[in-house]
Amino acid sequence: MTGISEISGMWPETQQFGLSGTSRYLPIADHGLIGDLRTAALVGVDGTIDWYCCPRFDAPSVFGAILDADRGGSFQLTADVPARTKQFYFPDTNVLITRFYAPDGVGEIQDFMPIMDESREIDRHRLIRRVLCARGSLPFRARVAPRFGYATEPHTVRVQEGRAIFTAPSLSLTLTASVPLEADNQDVWSQFKLHEGESAVFALDRVGDGVEMRSCPLAEAEEQFAATVKFWRTWLSSSRYRGRWREMVHRSALTLKLLTYAPTGGIVAAPTTSLPEQIGGERNWDYRHVWIRDAAFCVYALLRLGFTGEAEAFMDFLSRHVTTCGVDESGPLQIMYGIDGRCDLPERELGHLEGYQGSAPVRTGNAAVGQLQLDIYGALIDSIYLYDKWGQPISSDQWDQVCVLVDWVCDNWDQPDEGVWETRGGRKDFVYSRLMCWVAIERATRMAIHRGLPADLSRWRENRDTIYRQIMRRGWSRELQAFVQHYDEDVLDAAVLMMPLAKFVSPTDPKWLSTLDALGRVLVSDSLVYRYDPRTSPDGLRGEEGTFSICSFWYVEALARAGRLDEARLAFEKMLTYANHLGLYAEEIGHTGEQLGNFPQAFTHLALISAAFKLDLALG
Known part of the structure; x- marks a missing residue:
């Protein structure tokens, strides 16, 4: 390329x-x-x-x-x-x-x-x-x-x-x-x-x-070039992927590896700050931190490829750093941490910088660190479950930490939060947040049963089933014939594409197929998927944004799981045309196909890996 x-x-x-x-x-x-x-x-x-x-x-x-x-x-x-x-x-x-x-x-x-x-x-x-x-x-x-x-x-x-x-x-x-x-x-x-x-x-x-100072003669530079090439090729040789889209999947894997901070095992969401989601707009954020959600999904993608070392390093990051911030009303976890595990990430604006193409403000730190986002517990515990299954069995201390998290989820899942998209328009009862609370309890229950680990299974099962029934009752819109963004309003959200991916609902359930059709009519444009419509679901920020690339790959995977393989493959191939000349993606894609937002973004590349895996499997 x-x-x-x-x-x-x-x-x-x-x-x-x-x-x-x-x-x-x-x-x-x-x-x-x-x-x-x-x-x-x-x-x-x-x-x-x-x-x-x-x-x-x-x-x-x-x-x-x-x-x-x-x-x-x-x-x-x-x-x-x-x-x-x-x-x-x-x-x-x-x-x-x-x-x-x-x-x-x-x-x-x-x-x-x-x-x-x-x-x-x-x-x-x-x-x-x-x-x-x-x-x-x-x-x-x-x-x-x-x-x-x-x-x-x-x-x-x-x-x-x-x-x-x-x-x-x-x-x-x-x-x-x-x-x-x-x-x-x-x-x-x-x-x-x-x-x-x-x-x-x-x-x-x-x-x-x-x-100390050192020189770099031509011969030394050539030696370091050869050693660096060898390092990357040796690392990539562990990949188990042999499918149709090997070049793009491996480029995504190499990109995820680049976003790893080796001294601690943390994985940054992106290596940049304040690249705009809209040229001239204010949706400019610092992504150079470890989001629990993003990093957990990265672990899932890398585990699928066979890279257990990165998963082990992230588990070490969790054990060493993530439990150090204490428990408050937002729970035992923050949504993000510094790459060294620090909890304080004060957001400030750099007014002396004009921003990319005049897109101010330029920000460092991230005020979203104090938000309540219940979905992170599902993302994290799902990655721990997969690591326990595909990597190494988790330790007794790690299981104790999982139990603390699940018990907290059982006590706190039924409350409004800021949601996966970190909106600044106030807390709501987001369906995705409830979904991932269900995932947290369900995956922990599986681990406890599979390995005979101690757990309050009756309490966990009761809460798991209550969440399921509540989503089916209050998260379903009879008018739209679709699962919606949050309770009590008929607004669509691409985050619900995770429902069949997380095994909450059958990918061929009539309610889900109806939701998939509704999302396709309202939020999908030429295979590109918007997160939601800010006009019908105000998020507390001015301006518009492009389509969200992770949602586009979720859409591909949802189509594949529903058996709509021709649509899934066409949507996937179209998404590949929106990559840059090197196979890299930012967070979003604009109206004329331009990359928008921080670049490259881990979320997008991990979703590409997952979609390619599932589509390959479905196509046979």
Whole structure:
């Protein structure tokens, strides 16, 4: 899979590499992702790194031009002549290659963050950019313009002995290069020409806090390239998937792995913050945290592929971190945690940044952390159930924790909450929340019976059955002939697509088939599925949003389970056309097919894996 764009390398000598208006920003989809299981960077099809946080996912940005083209900072590296570009991943890896095609030559940039093993150490951070000339000759130009602390911290730069040292109050970075570097105010730039077979290397390293400076000669960069390729290919070789959509499923798996924070086992929802759900709108959120729901679903997807190590690491994250925030009126679980397990994620707005294409505010932290979302208990306990079934039997301590959660659910399931979509329009009796409370109790009951574990089964069964009957009575609309978003109003919600997926209802039950038809009429557009209609179900926010890609893949799976295989396969194939040139998805898809929201998003990729599995199985 490749993407093609026209770019120009004729940049003014002393200006930032930018254009005017919204053209200063690449489309969200025109990026690839690299990472080292601690942090990640977005690399545009023009060779620019416009998003990078160091030393970890949720750290302040060093390069943040995707959120402010003028102030955010970037690492630009490209051909210094007009050229076409193509971008692809080195096969079966997360090493990204951006190629430049010019009249006099062909060159490429190989971008990666070295990974040698599954070490949990925290301080190692290196970003390598190898530049090669494959044919003819090609001039290149680079400008490294870090803007520390979300562009709030001043920094100094000095160039000495083939390296540049950037020093800010909170962080120091060194740039080592095999070509001459020159300082330009706060930035460093280089202009060089490569002939066929020649290469150059740029290596950006964190220094300080006991991390010493190091060089990066060409031979070392080549060794680290080979080691990183080997790491990713070795990891991917554990996949059990051999179905029709192997390339897309494996790209999704590699993406989920990139979103893992190795030191703790947490999985972030996305590596970015504040990429808008509507251009110019306010639906801009920080996703660089561990959502219990998203991470639990990720564990489910990776377990299906055979990656038990990630599931084990997440179980360790739960045991070490998730029970540390105490029990309050919102329950024993928060909906999200920091990647290090911290509970406090204060939301603040960065008013000095204009936001992607002027989409303000830019936010860090997330105020939704204090919401009550009852569905997370079902998502979590379902993942524990699957880990116990497909991975390793859970420990006695872990079972004790499960019992605490289930007992709390039994006491608290019958109350309004903010729901799966984190609406800010007040608590309601959401059907999906009740559904996942049913899942929590039902899966725990299965584990207790299967392994003979101690549990108050009579109480659990009574609550499980009461939830079931309540949903069937109050969650069903006679007028719409469908299950609805919440009790007492006739509003549809794509979240109920999880009903047959969670085995709450038969996928061919007449009530469910009627619901599927209703969703298709109201919320589905060319296989794309809206979460709900904000006009009929106010969510406390202004503006509109695109279709939600996880819901689109849920729709595919629901169709497949209902036996509507031709529809399911067509919808799935259509969804694949909305991926970017690398097979990556943001959270949403806009009216003209553009990617919207934080990118790439774990939720979307895990749902793709699940839908592909189910559709493959159904097609035989």
